[in-house]
Amino acid sequence: MTMFKRAMLGAIAALGLAFPALSAERAIIVLDGSGSMWAQIDGKARITIARETLASVLADLPDDLELGFMTYGHRKKGDCGDIEMLVEPAVGTGAAIAKAADSINPKGMTPISDAVKLAAEDLRYTEEKATVILITDGLETCEVDPCQLASELEKQGVDFTTHVLGFGLSDEEGQQVACLAENTGGQYLSAADGAGLVDALTKTVAQVVQAEPKPEPEPAPKPEPAPKVEYNFAPTASLSEGGPDIEDGGPLNLTWQWFKVNPDGTKGEWIDTDYYARFKGTLEPGDYIVTVEYGYATAEQPVTIVADKVNDTHFILNAAVFKLHPKSSEGAEVNENASIGIRHNSENVTTQYGDKVLVLPAGKLDFDVTIGEATVTRSYTVKAGETIDEDVIVGTGLVFFKAEYAPGVKVEDNDLYMEIFDAKVALDGTRSSIAYGYDGEQDFELAPGDYVMDYKLDGTTGQIPFSVATGERTDIPVVLDAGVLAVTTPSDDYVEFRSPTKDIAGNITSFDYGYGPNVQTTLKAGDYIVFSEKGDVESETPVTIKAGERFELTITPPKAGGKKK
Template sequence: MRFVRNFLLGAVAALGLVLPAVAAERAIIVLDGSGSMWAQIDGKARITIARETLHEVLSTLPDDLELGFMTYGHREKGNCADIEMLVEPATGTGAAIAAAADGINPKGMTPISDAVRLAAEDLQFTEQKATVILITDGLETCEVDPCALASELEAQGIDFTTHVLGFGLSDDEGQQVACLAENTGGKYLSANDGDALVEALTTTVAQIAQAEPEPAPEPEPEPVADYNYKPTASLSEGGPDLASDNADLVWEWYKVAADGSQGDYVGTDYNSDFEGSLEPGDYIMTASMGYASSSQPVPIEAGKVAEPHFILNGVILKLHPRPSEGAEVDDNASIEIRHAGEYVTTNYGDTNLVVPAGALDVDVSIGAATVTRSYDVAAGETIDEDVIVGVGLAKVTSLYVEGMPVEADIFIEVFAAQKAIDGGRKSVAYQYGGDLDFELAQGDYVAAYRLGGAEGEVPFSVKTEELTEVAIVLDAGILAVTTPGDKYVEVFGAAKSIDGSRKSFHYGYGPDVQAALPAGDYVVATTIGDAVTETPVTIKGGERFELTVEAAAGKTK
């Protein structure tokens, strides 16, 4: 990853040497500071990757670039007005922007549209040329249409442009924010890891910082054609050309590096009817739909139209997860897809994806119930299947005694009833609370509970499409001990074992120690100074026993 970043940064520096010096544009970077930026990519939080990217990319900027920095969702949860300009546009702000990004603590909403509008207004976009670079890992959550906003800003601005860097967005999600760029003449770039984000931001900022001056007007040659390449793609060799008018089919093109490998990024476009123009030269193009893709060299020659065809070797996977026969599709069902043993993606609910052909394994989960489907599919084929997971509902209710529900956060863990050869059992699911629902596959289970010193197990069975009510009656009460200061308290069972020891049920430090205990006799041992006070108590189911230990050793009440 470091090699790729250094290579890209070097490329930007090289641009600064070969292009003529010009007056820099004014621009603002808007960084997503919403709570979703804590999600991880390859074990590292997205906000951390974004911070590192800003440090590396901005360290190479020209001193005369006027650049500002704005964020949103970083101070409050649920507040669509939580937008803040952290660094006003000025020259030499690279270090200040990187430092400001280090201080962002993601936590709130994603008011993309209002943030872009405020950035445009700060740049006086109705009076002069202005550019906004939006880095986001989520979609608009504040009920403003980003597409309509982009059209409005384009109509009002002198020369206003928004570039959007979609960080960790799926293709479908990317298209919901790409219009911010497309409607203002900007670019939408997708980045799914740190390397890709460095590349996308480097490309975008370099275009702003190193824009070539307007050349002297020259007579335009007679156009040979409106375009010089028109690509097509199919899922399989000999299969029909793909038709796409919803940005499902994506074209990306790159320059060819000196060693013949993929070099600098050139552009991206969408849909099957795309027609484009490139400077004559050698390129590497990639066609992709969903998770199937294909790349090949494409030479562009003056006066000719290149018509490359791409074979994606993909299949259409349509899966409809249902808890039982005849039930509605579960929108919360998790569908994990692997190709040749390698993870591809996880989708939720009704699924319609293009994935690579070959050996596919799919885990479909509803609650704690999972079924696995395996397929060996040839390119161009379609799998369209209802996946019946077979789910029943276990409703677990916890009571101190009959008629007295547990309101505290009792811990419930569900295990498969059958034990392994070593005596252990497989953990299936767990939750906290006195009234819980577990979606489980048909079978036999054990609900293990623990609340303070009260613990035990309750066996139960689940059947598909049926509700199983599981009542856990603790036959327990509450012991509340008050001590003078932070004294150590430990609760033992009154009965001693054959070796004279007693079972410890709970311990803690005063002045207030409270525990749920099964009905029975106990000894409360309190350490005050060098003295240990032992007080016998009896706990009754459904009742509260309050004990105050005084400072003088040996005195209780």
């Protein structure tokens, strides 16, 4: 059993969760499917942890709970409208939700507010009691104020509640989305890892089904001596030895945790967690191991607490600050969709997105900064206490393809496949594939250079060479010089679209095929033979395809004595 599964089982057991068959309401879980969900926690992608959490917590739901599942940012990059209901609210949907979560491939934006609004509307929140449970690892990226939306939903709803589970969010980030919960009477719960996410989701689902909490046993009374000091633990931390103490107010906060000490002196059971540089607490007298985290830098020390004395142990994080601003070209705005893969001493640390302030261990650090399909690597060897603040110019240009059957006749078929290759040809005659996509209009951010775009739509293929320059947009028309051929057959006849003549080797070219009664394809303008076969009866019909036009052909059943094999 993995450590994560043990953590999930332990969290559920600790909660003592039992779902009673009480009057449950309708609810929808909204899971973040944006690109940042590929970031890792303890070597495992956040989306993987979320999938495992949903499968575990939703394995046993009450019979009358109607639960749905929605996600966003999982189909397209840069599309704030990429929101999809994967499982409609219904009873017994736990397995369906777990299966749907497994199919999510994070890649896009974070339209939190619009997703919550759509979920509320699907639940008929103005007519019935409804709850939305949002699981997100990022902030709103689609220019909608989540706080204002929450207030509007609360005013209009009969009894509408949003619970927000901040997965891997800092305290400051959590405060920016907590209003979604607070303004609707819900809860904001923070989860730093898989076990924390299990705990948070279990609690919110329990509230939806109105689980009766088990009574807490009355603690045994024990005398509490009046403290002679207001607090007895006031730690401080700095990035480097002799450097200034870290203060609150920046984009990151310190996280303090203290643990019991095992008999062999190693770190034992976790006791508690607190935050901020100004933290001052009261601990029971005794020995502890205390850790402090600041971004991705950590420090650990043994601490002894003595009654009526203040312990002010100082921690040195041995860390540096990075403020890297990814841009596609000189003078461009910061690209918030840029990914930054970080390695410390050649080991992967994390992947971040956009313009971030990062605190990282001092030493050798490599940053792979990617915008679109282009990547540059920046390497640094930094000392503790240093700050690196600079732009990272990836150097990309934008190429935009717009396909037409003929000039003025737009291709709206999302089956049009485009693949970008490096123009250079290897010794074996192949080219390196750079990117691909499906649609009549597509754009790619690419490094400057020469490329070839291959396209295919049914029986139509072609190739367009092009070049990309840094900081420039290149618009390329893709004129297929093709039309659409629609064939209707008596039944499930085999239909093949062939050349009317043989090539120099004596072969007939096949462009596409399908099965009736309705077959449709796209072909270059010109003459073709439509070959049809059913059992031992064959037919051949010549057709002429014109660019930008649709040709419809009906193949009638052959008369008695018709052409046979």
